[in-house]
Amino acid sequence: MxxxxxxxxxxxxxxxxxxxxxxxxxxxxxxxxxxxxxxxxxxxxxxxxxxxxxxxxxxxxxxxVKAVDTRLELSRRAKTGVARIDAYIDAWSDYIPEIYGVAKALLAMKDSDEAAEMAWNDRMQAFRQGCEVAIEALDREGALAPEYTVQQATDILWTLLSVRNWEQFTIECGWSRKKYNERIKRLLHRILVVDKSQVDE
CATH class of the missing domain: 1.10.10 (Arc Repressor Mutant, subunit A)
Structure with a gap:
């Protein structure tokens, strides 16, 4: 070109x-x-x-333009699955405010606008792939809670980190970025990460 x-x-x-x-x-x-x-x-x-x-x-x-690949570098270089998920959450929560205007527009349009739906789904599938890679890292080291498959755990991570949930927590509930990050990480650790105390028993 x-x-x-x-x-x-x-x-x-x-x-x-x-x-x-x-x-x-x-x-x-x-x-x-x-x-x-x-x-x-x-x-x-x-x-x-x-x-x-x-x-x-x-x-x-x-x-x-927003250099998403660079933002995700810390997550990709993380040495453990938990660290990878935590870094992914940090990167995503930093990114959402910057794209929220476009995301909100596509969400408003997509139910009645096929082109908007396709654009939204394209990015959300890319986002889901990132979630899946993080979960796979957790699974490889035996740290994924045994009650979940990789697919199910990916569903949970992808859904909890959705733009709609971020909007609800930070805008409707007034959570700060710090509170959002800390509590989402804590919740995901409890749900997705194997309980070592039970393993030791």
Missing amino acids: SSKNSETRNRILDAAWALLEARQGQGVRMSDIAKQAGISRQAVYLHFSNRSELLIATTRYIDE
């Missing part, structure tokens, strides 16, 4: 990002994005064949 094409593509993605945050998912059509980017609608279609492709690309672009 030429530098000019790359620049235009990024302008489109930045425009979609800005509109999702500003309008909370209302009026984010291809024509709206084109207008925001200062280009024709036809130019948008030269880069993205449909709105679903554009919204998926936008959410992935946000992850790229």
